[in-house]
Amino acid sequence: MRTLAAAALVGVLVAALPATAALAADPKPDIAVTSAADKANYAEGETFTITVTVKNKSSVDAKHVHYTGGDSEGVDGVAYGELSTGFDLAAGATKTVQITGKTNHVAWRSGYGFVAFALAADNGEANDADNITSVRLLVAGVFDDLGGYVFQGGSSGAEWTPRTPGVPGVKVVATSADGKTKYAEAITDAKGLFRLAHLPAGDVLLTFTAPAGWKILAGENGEDDHTLAQVRADDSDEPRIFVPAKKVAVSSPSVSPSPSPSPSPSPSPSASASLSASASSSAGPGLPVTGTNTMLFVGAAAVAVAVGTVLVLVARRRRVRLQA
Template sequence: MRKLAAAALAGVLVAVLPATAAMAAPKPDIAVTSAADKANYAEGETFTITVTVKNKSSVDAKRVHYTGGDSEGVDGVAYGVLSTGFDVAGGATKTVQITGKTNNAAWRSGYGFVAFSLAADNGEANDADNNTSVRLPVAGAFADLSGYVFQGESDAAEWTPRTPGVPGVKVVATSADRKTRYAEASTDAKGLFRFTRLPAGNVLLTFTAPAGWKILAGENGEGDDTLTQVRAGDRDEPRVFVVAKKVAVSSPSASPSASASPSASASPSASTSTSASALPSASASSSAGPGLPVTGDKTMLFVGAAAVALALGTVLVLVARRRRVRLQA
């Protein structure tokens, strides 16, 4: 039994050790970049893409080759030696070329593209940078673009023909890099906006909502813009849908002039005028009830009392004379 167990263990080691050694062996690390030969193309024009393959490790990369990819708006892509493969020594760089032609789909979309991946037969230390793509702009086509800004509580809200729109939202269309401004529009009572003759390609729409509304666009609804594709020949119907949420309108802060002016209690003159206006006038006190007691200088009081006494004395003298005359008669 011991001999049988030893033989089995030896068999396992024979099977595992080569695989372990292969896994432990250093691998090449290739990085791939690509660039087109022109900034713009016409429909049906031939393009040439230069592919640069750099081996960042000290291990030779064996038979670097094309493993797969994608393309749009192009015809007859020829990968050349990328299809058969080639070696790249450790630390070395090699450039190759692929060719093809743009087609009508690229003209309608505003661009075509080619994307692909490369690999080496003896593995890859880091496959994060062995993918590449190149964009092939094709100018000349124009198309209309329209959409809705509608009411919702989150960016996941869905539009229906009965969903209320948000009027008065300003929409600005620019190039994707914001360097070129194409046009500006505003939403109508239904939240609909429309652009005519935008260039085919990627267009960035930036939304500015009126007070009381917040645009929920972009990633997780935290932005105010959205990137969309303009294609010639598409049906003329709304294709962009953006949510706007109703929010509270903040009250305006106190104006500088009001906050800067002194209060009535702080100003001596204001205090005086306020006190004066607070006291009831003579006419008001006579009609509303008994007046306040008079305080201060009593000179006028004495003068009034003397005048009343004088008048009373005069009346008494006249009455006494009339009585004397009657008695004599």
Template sequence: MRKLAAAALVGVLVAVLPATAALAADPKPDIAVTSAADKANYAEGETFTITVTVKNKSSVDAKHVHYTGGDSEGVDGVAYGELSTGFDLAAGATKTVQITGKTNHVASQSGYGFVAFALAADNGEANDADNITSVRLLVAGVFDDLGGYVFQGESYDAEWTPRTPGVPGVKVVATSADGKTKYAEAITDAKGLFRFAHLPAGDVLLTFTAPAGWKILAGENGEDDHTLAQVSADDSDEPRVFVTAKKVAVSSPSATPTASSPSASASASASPSASASPSASSSAGPGLPVTGDNTMLFVGTAAVAVAVGMVLVLVARRRRVRLQA
């Protein structure tokens, strides 16, 4: 059995080694491509130029590097130039080429157009992950409304229906996609509905701040309080954004008063003799105004003086009676 196993292993190695050697002897070029537009914003019908940088990262010459297909929207008349005719690219070499076109009405309605494509060489491609590129062309000047719901749910992928309870009182702030420019803010109503008017077409970042007892479940995995939305100029006024909020426990403050709390200060400053019930204070009627004189001292002194005077009168009468006797 061992001899048979050894023979089988030798057979496998004999079959595999020539193929491995052939692959090693025939490496593929590795085409990497990046692209960038010549402007940050365009008007409808404006010509754009995209600079495409192509690099051969391998040690093998790339034969007839060319455009193999892609997609575009919001643009017309895209001319790929040398990417259509093709060119050779030596090992480790870099080449820049340009493609041109014009933005159209679709781009102005959605806020942008885009061009995406892939490149390849006739003698193969070692890595298909970096030979694809895309460029977004922003088109400013068109505005439209945007609305949505913040509704109750247990997970970020919960589904909204017209009967799903909303979350009122959520503040929604609309900014540019990079968060640097604030457009407007709104508060959800009793149904959880919010609406913005006159936002620029394109990507808009919506940030949500929920009232106490609620947690926003936005983003790809429900771990964010914000999400990107697309503003498009169309005839529909239907809400397009749906964000889940989950009810959470509200942490209550500690009931133990601290030394700085008003209740602690009041109890510390109040003495037993000074405490009086509200009913006693109200039944006694309004008190006399407090002045700087000690009224009780004067009353006591007057009482003593009257008593002394009465004693002196009695002593004087007794002496008179004795003298007459």
């Protein structure tokens, strides 16, 4: 039995060798493509030029590299040039070609148009992940409003209806898609409605800050407080953004216990005198300090009164004797 099993294994290996050898003898080229527009912004009807860079990353020559299809929006008259006719590309070589076209009214309304396409070679493609490219053509100068609701929902998949309660007091900030330029901000009303005025057409980033007791459930899994939205000129004034929020517990701030006061040492007599003097001065205005010891004046006055009294008594006694 062992002899038969070994013979069978050898047979399988021998049968697989021709297929393996065929694969090794027929490797596929690996075409990578990138693209870039010639300007940062365009006007409606303006001609654009896209530079396409094609590289053969493999050790196999690519035969008849050509455009195989794609998609576009907001553009007219796209001409693919050499990408339509095709060209050979040697192993490790790089080639740049250009495609042209014009932006149209759809790009003006949306804030951008785009061109996306794929390339292939007649002798195959080793990696389909990097032979696709796209370019966005920005069309600036158009503005419109954008509105929506922040409503009460238990998950990111909650759906809004006209009867769904809203979440008031949510701050909504609209910025550029990269978050670097602020466009506008608004606060949701009692129904959870917000409206952002005069936003540029194109992609904007909306960031939501909920009041205490609420959590925004934006994003695919409800873990975000922001979402991308598209502003389109001449679009409907109806709210188009719907973001759920759920109630959460409000955590009370922790209070650190106050340290127990340590006993103060008894003040010395001199310190007590100083404290008494300080307390007296703080209680209200005192007598002006002139530098003279007032107690001496008080003693002298008392002595003078006593002497005067004695003299009066002596004088009266003498008067009585003289009269007698």
